[in-house]
Amino acid sequence: MNTIDNHEAMLQPPEEKKEPTRRQVLKYLLGFSAVSTFIGVFTPIFSYLIPPPAGSGTGGDRVLVGTLEDIPVGDGKIVPVGHKPVVVTHTDQGVKAFSAICTHLGCIVIWDKTRNLIVCPCHDGLFNPVTGAVVSGPPPAPLPTMSVTVDNGNIYVGEA
Numbered sequence: 001m002n003t004i005d006n007h008e009a010m011l012q013p014p015e016e017k018k019e020p021t022r023r024q025v026l027k028y029l030l031g032f033s034a035v036s037t038f039i040g041v042f043t044p045i046f047s048y049l050i051p052p053p054a055g056s057g058t059g060g061d062r063v064l065v066g067t068l069e070d071i072p073v074g075d076g077k078i079v080p081v082g083h084k085p086v087v088v089t090h091t092d093q094g095v096k097a098f099s100a101i102c103t104h105l106g107c108i109v110i111w112d113k114t115r116n117l118i119v120c121p122c123h124d125g126l127f128n129p130v131t132g133a134v135v136s137g138p139p140p141a142p143l144p145t146m147s148v149t150v151d152n153g154n155i156y157v158g159e160a
């Protein structure tokens with residue numbers, strides 16, 4: 001570049017900074033809002049409709065939920081199996097497992113060691129820790145049974 005070109009370049013007006021117009025800013029905000037709304041509405045729907053991948057502990061796999069030392073005779077525990085809560089009881093008739101979702105209105109049951117019962121805290125539904133049968137209260141059906149395997153002192157639970 002010679003000195004004449006330099007001189008001409010210096011005489012050019014500086015490039016104007018283009019500021020976004022109000023219309024463009026509103027357009028960007030509207031676009032961002034539409035995308036956010038789409039993600040917020042459809043993400044839960046898609047995650048509900050598309051099942052989790054196999055092997056994630058929900059498809060009948062057996063899941064290690066504890067040991068016989070964790071749940072001694074006369075005790076019980078709520079454990080996650082896949083995405084579902086399960087109540088595991090250790091009775092004098094062995095280790096048992098049931099869905100921890102109450103058959104009345106779907107509350108999560110708890111283990112009540114003092115009463116030796118599975119209890120639904122929502123409407124005081126009571127379940128037998130050996131069979132899962134309804135002892136009293138409004139639940140219309142027993143707790144669904146889960147399969148239990150005890151191997152080397154480890155307790156595994158899977159779908160029945």
Ligand code: FES
Pocket residue numbers: 102103104105106107120121122123124125137138139
């Ligand atoms: S939801 Fe369990 S007793 Fe009502």
